Amino acid sequence: MSKQEESLTRAILIRHGQTVWNKGDRFRGQIDLDLDDVGLMQAQAIASRVGHWPVSHLFSSPLKRAWQTAQAVADLMGLQTQQLDGLNDINYGQWQGRTPAEVAAEQPALYHQWRTQPNLVIFPEGESLDQIRIRATTALEDLLAKYPGETMVVVSHKVVCKLLVLHVLGLDTSHFWNVEQDNGAINILEVRNNMLVAALVNDTCHLKNIRTEKTIS
Numbered sequence: 001m002s003k004q005e006e007s008l009t010r011a012i013l014i015r016h017g018q019t020v021w022n023k024g025d026r027f028r029g030q031i032d033l034d035l036d037d038v039g040l041m042q043a044q045a046i047a048s049r050v051g052h053w054p055v056s057h058l059f060s061s062p063l064k065r066a067w068q069t070a071q072a073v074a075d076l077m078g079l080q081t082q083q084l085d086g087l088n089d090i091n092y093g094q095w096q097g098r099t100p101a102e103v104a105a106e107q108p109a110l111y112h113q114w115r116t117q118p119n120l121v122i123f124p125e126g127e128s129l130d131q132i133r134i135r136a137t138t139a140l141e142d143l144l145a146k147y148p149g150e151t152m153v154v155v156s157h158k159v160v161c162k163l164l165v166l167h168v169l170g171l172d173t174s175h176f177w178n179v180e181q182d183n184g185a186i187n188i189l190e191v192r193n194n195m196l197v198a199a200l201v202n203d204t205c206h207l208k209n210i211r212t213e214k215t216i217s
Helices: 019-026 035-048 064-077 100-106 108-116 129-146 158-169 175-178
Strands: 011-017 055-060 081-083 149-158 186-192 195-203
Touching: 011 035, 011 129, 011 158, 019 035, 019 129, 035 186, 055 064, 064 081, 064 149, 100 108, 129 149, 149 158, 158 175, 158 186, 158 195, 175 195
Parallel strands: 011 149, 055 081, 055 149
Antiparallel strands: 011 186, 186 195
């Protein structure tokens, strides 16, 4: 890594490792879940990969699956994990804990809209993607402004990571399904020439020896 690259303001944005509900494909949202055995292995692999960067700060969603992922990095690099509520997962409201099939059977019109026009959906007793995007981008931009020239790790969730990538790419929330974020994925967001740039998106090469399972919810 060159001296110029070391001085960049950089956010290493990470989606947490796998949980049991990732395998079963349930709407997780703000239900607090631990990493499963695969997720714990993913967290260690993430930590080993992130150790190649000059990380000075580490932030995590308050939910356990993100916190445990971040803690693997903290333990390896001697950092303290700091909670950042703006990184919390979306509140799916009535859909939390349900499978896509269950929701599609009970609320077919709303589920169809979720799959085709996600930017228009407000989850019953929950939140909308735009609400999450506002709080997540505010949190990210505050960090980038507070720690110029430093590299920080930011551990969050699928929805938040997707929305932050869309923000950096200048795409609106209607493009939600055009960005993927797998469990344990790493994204690199850098400030270059006063512009936030997506230098890496949904990279999982560090997980190549760990069996993972993708979900669509």
